[in-house]
Amino acid sequence: MLLDHIKKIKYFHEVAASGSLHGAARKLRISQPALSHTIKILEDTLGTDLFQRSRKGMRLTQPGLVLFEFSKKLMKEVAEVEVKVLLPHDPLAGRLTVGCYDVFAAYLWPKLLREIAKSHPQLKVNLTINNSNRELTSQLMAGQIDLAIMAEPNVSSEFHYEHLYQETYGFYGSKHIPEKKLLTKAQLQKQPLISFSKAVAGGGRTLIQLLAQHGLTDAISHSLESFEAVMKFAREGLGVAILPRLFTDKLVKDDKLHYIRVTGIRTGSLGSQRLEMVMPKLQQENPQQQLLVTLARALVS
Secondary structure (H helix, E strand, O other), X not given: OHHHHHHHHXXXXXXXXXXXXXXXXXXXXXXXXXXXXXXXXXXXXXXXXXXXXXXXXXXXXXXXXXXXXXXXXXXXXXXXXXXXXXXXXXXXXXXXXXXXOHHHHHHOHHHHHHHHHHHOOOEEEEEEEOOOHHHHHHHHHOOOOOEEXXXXXXXXXXXXXXXXXXXXXXXXXXXXXXXXXXXXXXXXXXXXXXXXXXXXXXXXXXHHHHHHHXXXXXXXXXXXXXXXXXXXHHHOOOXXXXXXXXXXXHHHHOOOOXXXXXXXXXXXXXXXXXXXXXXXXXXXXXXXHHHHHHHHXXXXX
């Protein structure tokens, strides 16, 4: 029976996650021969090979992939049960895994995690970074994360959505830009424009479409894979960045970036995007998740 081999599944999980016996043995603090023997017992119990062994490491077979998906859920649930057993009277005790973009991780989560650690230490929050709404949605559906913060998520009947904030875009540059605070459209077109490649601006429109409406066609010089990279390029003086205003406030206050007004383009006309906290519909009454919603709203309001 597989239930008789829970500890062996933990060992299997570490080997699958690390891709080698050596790395897993070091993490588990057991000898490599003992770990290899444990995996062999598990394979004999199941009557199938779980790994393809080679000099390059341990590669999961198809049955191994199935067991690995199960082991990821099992390890997470075991950790949650341990917390709840140790602190049975606190409805907020447990563990949550949250997925979000890198820009949220950098500018929102440090404050949020400090607040949780201070006021609700029984709640442990793990963070995973992904800049793709599609991949975050897939992780939600697979149970790899409990909730996600997304910009302009596609609405699905499988999920519950909590609105956090409606943010607008603006133009930002550094002290390297000669015309610091006011540019004409002609001056703006002489500057390389920097943008996040997956940025959306509400109503199904992209930033490129909104720029075109202002006569700025083929304007994006650098299309980057994260808002963090966009901000880095802007701080280094490599052009004018199009960024959400919520996450640039501190950089502006610290004089690392300047908000740039452009004649003929009014504030807010670059569009806006809604930030939503997304969770499986069955979890919408979960007190842990509702706490995160409340704290996140307070931080962005």
